[in-house]
Amino acid sequence: MGADFSDEKSRAAQWFRALRDEIVAAFEGLEDSHDTGPLSDAAPGRFEVTETRRAAPDGRDAGGGLMSVMRGGRVFEKVGVNVSEVYGTLGDRAQAAMAARKGIPGMAEDPRFWASGISLVAHMQNPHVPAVHMNTRMFWTPHAWWFGGGSDLNPCLEYDADTAHFHGQQKAHLDPHGADLYPRLKDWADEYFFIPHRKRARGVGGIFLDDHCTGDWEADFALIQDIGRAFLPAFVPLVEKRRVQPWDEADKDAQLVHRGLYAEYNLVYDRGTKFGLETGHDANAVLMSLPPLAKWV
Template sequence: MSEDFTTEKTRAAAWFRELRDQIVAAFEGLEDSHANGPMADGAPGRFDVSETRRASDDGSDAGGGLMSVMRGGRVFEKVGVNVSEVYGTLGEAAQKAMAARGVPGMDSDPRFWASGISLVAHMQNPHCPAVHMNTRMFWTPSAWWFGGGSDLNPCIEYAEDTAHFHATQKAHLDPHGPDLYPRLKEWADEYFYIPHRNRARGVGGIFMDDRNTGDWGADFALTQDIGRAFLPAFAPLIEKRRVQPWDEADKDTQLIHRGLYAEYNLVYDRGTKFGLATGHDANAVLMSLPPLAKWI
């Protein structure tokens, strides 16, 4: 293992980009194959791809990424699949936040490197669940860790869809230890909770952060399997639900639920706070927000 983790950083960043490419291709394939049901007569959606750059205080290279957003598709109303690789020196506020989480050495050496993939999908059909997924690696000279997970956010819940989503994740996590899935599921239930609404954001999933067992290879393999679980957990639900008819009452239910999603991401989400605090492209950070939402 390299002292400055150059090899490990390269492997992780390449994997996040590979996963991004797989998901973008799969989502455009869902657009192409939507031949029946609501909105099937429209043109299939495509991702608009743009480069993002992280702003640094001194104007030096601080990394960036790719922002891929599809708007107004036949299946996806708005979906973003972003990858990034950023580095440099953490500002004072970010240093304090990291120190509060127990990251050592922030006062003496605030250098950092981070890479990951972040995905949020908001669907046209209210019967299709919204979804979130991310995985990431973070490095400082004194620490490294992985984080991420995925969670399902239906506005109209189907018990069999929830069961499929969780069962697929469990199948991918079980090879890493039978106790892992229950712990990451419980963590997701705690993390994706909206205290001021006294309710969960959705129907849960899996979540982890600060994952460092001392075995980088094992932790990276787990992170990869969290990413690999996403498409088989989510895509079959969309293939099934995208053909269902819906009415204005269903759409109203969806827009109100999206308000909950927006509240959580703007008030509580750790990734949103970190991205804005470290100078990453604001449009990429706020990609998770729905195109339309409603409050009552």
């Protein structure tokens, strides 16, 4: 294993891109198959794909990615599935934040970094279909490497059966990596996806981890892959079940208010949003997670 992790970084970036392709195909398939119920007579949505670039202060190539966004579909009101591979040197603020949070020595002397990942947020047309978030990523510096990410469900109209299914799929994919992993990552998600100023969770939870490095890259990569693999079987059946349900104005109002909570969290607390903006990544890609419409009471 080379010190610069070139092979490992390449494999991770390829995996995130492959997962992106699988999810985009599945979501367009949901648009095509929605032929009964609300909005089934509309045209099926399609992703618009845009290349993104990271703006490095010195003008050098600093990587980029693909921003894939679908708006105004039959099923998805707005969904983004982004992948990125960025690199360069961390600025002073990012170095300070990294050193403070992770206690990594040597960042000031050698502030190089590399990061790749997939980030997904889906806001749905039907208020009965839950919004959802998923991301997985790998981060490397000359001093340390780690994985992070997870997924969480964000319904505005909660169904216990949907929550149980979503969590059940997460557990099934995590259990092969250790029976203690799902409860630990569930608790981590409950803590991370909490909105302090509202004193409430932003949804019904999921799984989350960060700074994950056991020293065994292959084992850690296998875990982050299974976190990604859990997403479609956890989410797609919920979409298929709920997209046919009728909704009324009160349901839509509840959805818009809940989206306001989601926007507050992502703008105030989300680490990925802060890191993307501080390191010069495409702002539209970083803020892709924001809903198309929201409401505050």
